[in-house]
Amino acid sequence: NAGVTQTPKFQVLKTGQSMTLQCAQDMNHEYMSWYRQDPGMGLRLIHYSVGAGITDQGEVPNGYNVSRSTTEDFPLRLLSAAPSQTSVYFCASRIPDGSGPNTEAFFGQGTRLTVV
Amino acid sequence: ILNVEQSPQSLHVQEGDSTNFTCSFPSSNFYALHWYRWETAKSPEALFVMTLNGDEKKKGRISATLNTKEGYSYLYIKGSQPEDSATYLCALSWGTGKLIFGQGTTLQVKP
Numbered sequence: 001n002a003g004v005t006q007t008p009k010f011q012v013l014k015t016g017q018s019m020t021l022q023c024a025q026d027m028n029h030e031y032m033s034w035y036r037q038d039p040g041m042g043l044r045l046i047h048y049s050v051g052a053g054i055t056d057q058g059e060v061p062n063g064y065n066v067s068r069s070t071t072e073d074f075p076l077r078l079l080s081a082a083p084s085q086t087s088v089y090f091c092a093s094r095i096p097d098g099s100g101p102n103t104e105a106f107f108g109q110g111t112r113l114t115v116v
Numbered sequence: 117i118l119n120v121e122q123s124p125q126s127l128h129v130q131e132g133d134s135t136n137f138t139c140s141f142p143s144s145n146f147y148a149l150h151w152y153r154w155e156t157a158k159s160p161e162a163l164f165v166m167t168l169n170g171d172e173k174k175k176g177r178i179s180a181t182l183n184t185k186e187g188y189s190y191l192y193i194k195g196s197q198p199e200d201s202a203t204y205l206c207a208l209s210w211g212t213g214k215l216i217f218g219q220g221t222t223l224q225v226k227p
Contacts, residue, residue, distance in 0.1 A: 031213050040125075042205060042219040043160070050213035058214065090159065097147040097211040104150060104162030105207075105215055 002026050006091050006108035013081040013115045021076040021111050023091030031094045032074040033058070033105070034066065036087040043090065049074055050096070081115045088112050120208055122218035129196050130226050136192045137221040139206030144169075144184040147211040151180050151191055154203040154220070163191075163204075196225045 007022045025032065033048040045058030049068040063085060065077040074093075078085060092105040121140045129135050139149065148167045152160040164173040169184040177194045193200055201224050207217040 031215075033213075033215060035217070040219065042122075043207075043217040045214065045216060048213050048215075056213065059216070092215070094215070096213075097209050102165060103148060103209065104165050105152075105160075107159035107161075109159055 004091055004093055004106050004108040006089075006111050008111060009109065010112050011114070013078075013113065015081060015083060015115060017081050018077070018079050019081065021078075021089055021091075021113075023074045023076065023108060024072050025074075025091075025093040025106070026072065027093060027106065028071060029093035029106070030071065030096050032068065033092045034064070034074070034076045035090045035092065036060065037090060037110075038087050046076065046089075078113075081113075083115045086113060086115045120206060120216055120218035122204075122206055122221050124221060125219065126222040126224070128224045128226065131196060131198060133196050133225075134192065134194045135196055135223065136190050137204055137223075139189045139191070139218055141187050141208055144187065145210075146208045148209045149182055149189050150207040150209065150215065151189070152205040152207065152217075154205055156202075160205060193223070196223070198225045198227050201225045 004025045030051045034046040035043040044060045047066040049055045055066050089111045091108040094105045123138050151163040154160040164180045166182040171182040179192045182189045203220040203222045205220045209215045
């Protein structure tokens with residue numbers, strides 16, 4: 001089992017460029033989420049999905065788009081990168097609340113993004 | 117969005133000391149409370165998921181309790197070791213897919 005796989009691990013963008021961070025999981029988890037990690041701020045939820053075709057905004061959604069066409073994949077798109085989006089991004093997946101005792105999140109290895 | 121508050125923000129202890137952190141939240145209207153351990157340059161890993169008032173979970177020297185009526189959870193580490201140095205995160209889920217994290221408590225254990 002690969003678990004949750006994020007690509008790329010590192011990326012440098014120029015202001016205004018667009019890119020997609022990829023996230024794939026092979027555990028058949030219905031729930032998937034994107035977080036950003038900034039110093040002193042823990043993990044902040046960007047967008048999340050409860051299944052294919054269903055997405056919703058988290059705490060800090062502005063500047064990011066998501067879609068979920070399959071259970072396995074949940075890409076995060078930056079349409080026009082800004083320096084404020086410099087951060088470490090984590091993708092996570094888990095089984096739905098109420099479907100078992102172990103609803104913990106499994107995280108990818110992170111993507112370190114720098115916008116210059 | 118519920119605020120998930122963790123205290124203290126950071127903690128420095130000597131090897132062998134026992135320590136505890138707090139996660140507090142203003143409402144009992146949630147599905148589960150999670151605790152995660154996050155080592156530098158790695159990804160967060162789950163320690164516990166608790167759903168019921170009075171839940172107690174234990175893994176080795178680490179244990180956690182949940183009090184939904186008063187709105188807090190404690191994480192205890194007995195006899196801290198240098199390898200326990202990490203950031204400890206708590207998070208709440210509501211059964212809606214959202215999992216909201218606190219800011220974390222960073223623990224440094226000095227040999």
